[in-house]
Amino acid sequence: xxxxxxxxxxxxxxxxxxxxxxxxxxxxxxxxxxxxxxxxxxxxxxxxxxxxxxxxxxxxxxxxxxxxxxxxxxxxxxxxxxxxxxxxxxxxxxxxxxxxxxxxxxxxxxxxxxxxxxxxxxxxxxxxxxxxx
Numbered sequence: 001x002x003x004x005x006x007x008x009x010x011x012x013x014x015x016x017x018x019x020x021x022x023x024x025x026x027x028x029x030x031x032x033x034x035x036x037x038x039x040x041x042x043x044x045x046x047x048x049x050x051x052x053x054x055x056x057x058x059x060x061x062x063x064x065x066x067x068x069x070x071x072x073x074x075x076x077x078x079x080x081x082x083x084x085x086x087x088x089x090x091x092x093x094x095x096x097x098x099x100x101x102x103x104x105x106x107x108x109x110x111x112x113x114x115x116x117x118x119x120x121x122x123x124x125x126x127x128x129x130x131x132x133x
Contacts, residue, residue, distance in 0.1 A: 004037040004064065006118035010057045013077075017054035020104040021047050049084035053077050053108060059117075067123045075115045081109045 024047055060073045085105045 003124070004118065006070070006115040006122075007061045007064065009115035009118065010061045010074075013108050013115070014054045014057040014061075016104055016111075017057070017108055018051040020050045020101065021054070024050070044114055046087070049080055049087070050105070050108075053080050053084070056080070057112070067126075070119050071123075073117060074112050074119065076110055078112045078116075081105050081112065083101050085109075094099045 005022045056073055060070050060077075063069050063073065088102065088105065
C-alpha cells in the first residue's frame with residue numbers, strides 16, 4: 001500500500017534530499033570552492049550523505065509489507081541526517097552563513113520522524129486487530 005501517509009513523507013524526504021544534492025553539486029561555484037578548500041573532506045563524500053538518505057527513503061517506501069524493516073531503515077536515515085548536520089555545522093561553520101537551503105537536513109529529520117510515527121501507528125493498529133481475533 002503505497003498510498004499511506006508515511007509513503008508521502010518518505011517520498012518528499014527523498015525528493016528534497018536529491019534537490020539538495022543537485023544544489024550542492026551544480027549550485028554555485030563559490031559553494032563548491034568553499035566546501036573543497038575549507039576542509040579535508042572532498043565534495044563527493046559530502047554528497048554521499050543526502051544521496052544515501054534519499055536512496056534509503058525511496059527504498060523504504062517499497063518495504064511497506066515489512067513495517068519493522070521500514071522503522072529500522074528510517075532510524076538509519078535519521079542517524080545519517082544527524083551526522084550530516086553535525087558535519088555541516090562543525091566542519092563548514094554553516095551557522096555563520098545562513099541560507100534556507102541549509103535547513104534541508106533538519107526538514108528531512110522532521111519528515112522521517114513523522115514517517116516513523118505513522119509506521120508505529122500502523123503497527124499498533126495491526127497488533128490491536130490481531131488481539132481481537
